[in-house]
Structure formats: C-alpha cells, structure tokens
Amino acid sequence: MQLSPPGNLPSRENMDTATSVKHLGEFTGEEVLLEGWVYNSRSSGKVGFLMLRDGTGIVQCVLSRADVGEELFAAFKELTQETSITVWGVVKEDSRAPGGYEIIAGGFTVHQLALDYPITPKEHGTAFLMDHRHLWLRSRRQHAIMLVRHEIIRATRDFLDDNDFILVDTPIITPNACEGTSTLFGLDYFGRQAYLTQSGQLYNEANARAHKRVYCFGPTFRAEKSKTRRHLTEFWMVEPEMAYCDLEGDMAWAEQLVAYIVSRVLETSGQQLEVLERDTGKLEQVKAPFPRLSYTEAVKSLQSAGVDMQWGGDFGGGDETIISEQYDQPLIVHRFPAAIKAFYMKQDPDDNKLALGMDILAPEGYGEIVGGGQREEDLEVLMARLLEEGLSAQEYEWYLDLRRYGSVPCAGFGMGIERVVAWICGLPHVRETIAFPRLLNRLEP
C-alpha cells in the first residue's frame, strides 16, 4: 500500500533518510521519516494515535482525519499490532505525549500487515511468553533488559581494556574435563570424545604468561540438571586472569570491576531501570571496597543465625542469601576449605586446610556473581593435587608447563553476565537476561 500525502503536509520526497525515535529531540519542528512497527493504536472518530516502535524507542504519531484525508485515515484504522510501517511527519514537543515528543503524521507506508500478533497488551504467563520469546523480545521490558545487558558488557570490556587487559579468546570445544565430566555437555569430535567448555581459565593462565593481564569472554556450558532461578545451561562469563597477582589483588580487581559496572549502568541507563521499576537507591550504595568475610567467619555467622551447618561444607542458595542479606553491598567471601575446591587453587600458606579462593555475593539475595582465586604456582604441589583428584597428569602436560617455564603467582576470576544482569535489573529469574535462554526444560526457540 502506498498512499500519497495531501498537498500541504510534509511529503516523503522531502526526506532522504530515516531518523530514529532516540534522536527525535534533534529535529523539533522538522519533518522526519521513521521506520518501525505498530506498538499499539487508538482512535476516536476523527483523531488517531499510533504508537510507533522503531527499536530505539517508542513515539506517538497523531493522525487527524481532517489533515490526512478520508482514505489515509481509513487505512490507519486497519493497522494491527506489530505491522511494519514507515511513517513521516513533523516532530512536535507535546507534554501530553508519552516521551515528550510526538509526530504530526503526514502519511505512512505499510510493509507487511501483521495479523493476530500473539502477545497482546494484556498480561501473559511466563510459559506462554517464553514459547514466544522471539516476539517477546520486542516488548518494552525485554527491550530495556537487553539494553542494560549491552551496557554491562560494554562497561566490563571498557574497564578491562582501559586497565591493560588483552582479550584473548579461549576454546569452546575442549578435550578434557577440568573438574569432572558430570557437568559437561559431551560431543563427538571426529570420533573422539570432546566437551563444551565450562571455563576458559586454564587457557587464560597460559595467555596471562604471554600478555600479563588477559580476559576471555564467551559462552559457557553446564549440563547440571538444576532447576532454579539462577541457573542456565548456557551462559556468558567474562574471565580475567592476571600474572603476578595474588588473592588480595584478585579481590581488588573483581570488586573494582563490579563497582564500575554498577556506576556505568546508573550513569547511562536510568531510563531502562525506570522501565524495569528498579530501586536504584540500592545500586547507588555499591562502592568499592566491598565488605570481606572469610569462609570460617561466614560459617560462624550462619551457625549463630540458627543454620545447621558444619565447617567444611559448601553453602546452599539459602545460606548465601542469609549471609549477603546482612549487607547492603556486594560481599566477598574468601578462603574456603581446600577439599571442596578445584585442584588448581592455591593452598593458604597460613593454613593448608584452606584454599585461596573467593566469591562475590550480590546483595538483595542475588547470590554468587563472581568466583575465583589464586592459582597454585608450584609444580610439585600442583601435580600432587591433580593426582589426588584422580586426574591424569598426561592430559595436563601443557598446563604443567606453565609451572616449569617462568612460573609466577597468578590469579583470576569468572563473572557470570546473566546473574549480574538479573541483579542490576532487579529480575526474579535469569531466564529474562539473555535473548534465547537455554534451560533444563527449554531448548526452543
């Protein structure tokens, strides 16, 4: 359908390129062309309101029957939700319009009329929305979440890049399991057993000896049959690794990264947080340094809170919540029992029952967002720990080489992007923090 606008209104020929809703403020009083989709439309007998969504924002376009003519006005009334259209008209400041600006429309062109769009402006259940995830992404809240995710990733990369970290990607397909095969997705690699990575850390350690400070950033896979609000089977993790760094340095880098991300989102994404109805007061309190608690202190604190827990065990999700709710900042828990940690984690020289690991627990019950620690740099100790875990030294020869040729203290951590997004956006579940989540019971769409 192509309709010509009447004579005294802006015509499409006057404009060469389309602008976007995000930049409308620069065109007050001018004619613009917008390309987008119908978000919603309303009409009374002689005035129509078209909410146009163009990916950068939503703007109300006003069509007056007297101005646009009978034919165009009748065509407007045929428009359905999510129909793709190009609209042209004059930008006008108007306090009655959501967003402060509206378009006095001169005309529009329909590209495709969308019939029976499944997601109506009313409420829907999560199962239905997840089945229509490919369409749900267009809605206002989901759009805002993806923008915040984008900003979190940008802030992460800016922070690391500006501090002389080099992005060195690590492989997704790996030949062996660094911490047992039960949590890994297996795959056939030309007749050999291979796995999807659950961490780039071992490779990061090699890269850190080439570049001193490195990070990898990619998808990570866990085949755990976990069915909780904080687990995905495929998630994105950024993993910085630093040569010549100990546990203290590791904690400092991690807390500064987290604090920087929060301040950047507050600075740039206020509009999105408003759409998400996030209480930003709680985010504004996030400032490095974060409070620190040793594992041993955390266990004592839990025991005095009435939790039945012995020294040596791992924290459950509920335990994490109880500990972190005592603080309004992210909390660093450090020095865990060596027995429950991976073979490559360095033992505490002051107490060999402890490993030099650390976790950061997000406030408001969001749980662990960062996990990391100092690596064992001594060849003999590392070899002994590896064999203790029943792993084959032969498969880790290249990793052991890192201790043979210029070994140094080395530390790093992994930060789960989806958990950080869930926390900063104030979402109850990580499934909305990624465009197409992979969950225990969900592989589609």
Next chain:
RNA sequence: UCCGGUGUAGCUCAAUUGGUAGAGCGAGUGGCUGUUAACCACUAGGUUGUAGGUUCGAGUCCUACCGCCGGAGCCA
C-alpha cells in the same frame, strides 16, 4: 531424581455441596476530535492436558501418565 502446586476460549482467569461452561483482554462490525494497556455497543470463539474409573449426572471425586511452575539436591 525427590517434594509441593497447577492444567478451563488465542491470552489471563472465574465456575457454590457433583446439576445448562462464564468474564476481561485480543479478534470482527459499528460509534466517538487528545487518546495514554483509550472508551461505548454488538458478534464470533470450548473434545475443560491425555487415558481410564465412580455416578442418573464429572471442569469438580478417584487412578495412571504428560506438560508447566516453584522448591530441594547438584552447581556458577
């Protein structure tokens, strides 16, 4: 894998003690000159998750299975 909940129109939900399956939204038709998830009137829309059982009669009670949601375990 275990425990709990749930499944009714395209969507979100009602339906009394077991007695004719209903509303809002969405869709369609008409009306309305400033709407904000617009509003008003009318219309269409159903194998009540599946299979079996009890009963004169089952959305409702019983059994099994399936899906989904939440929690536990396991994990980041």
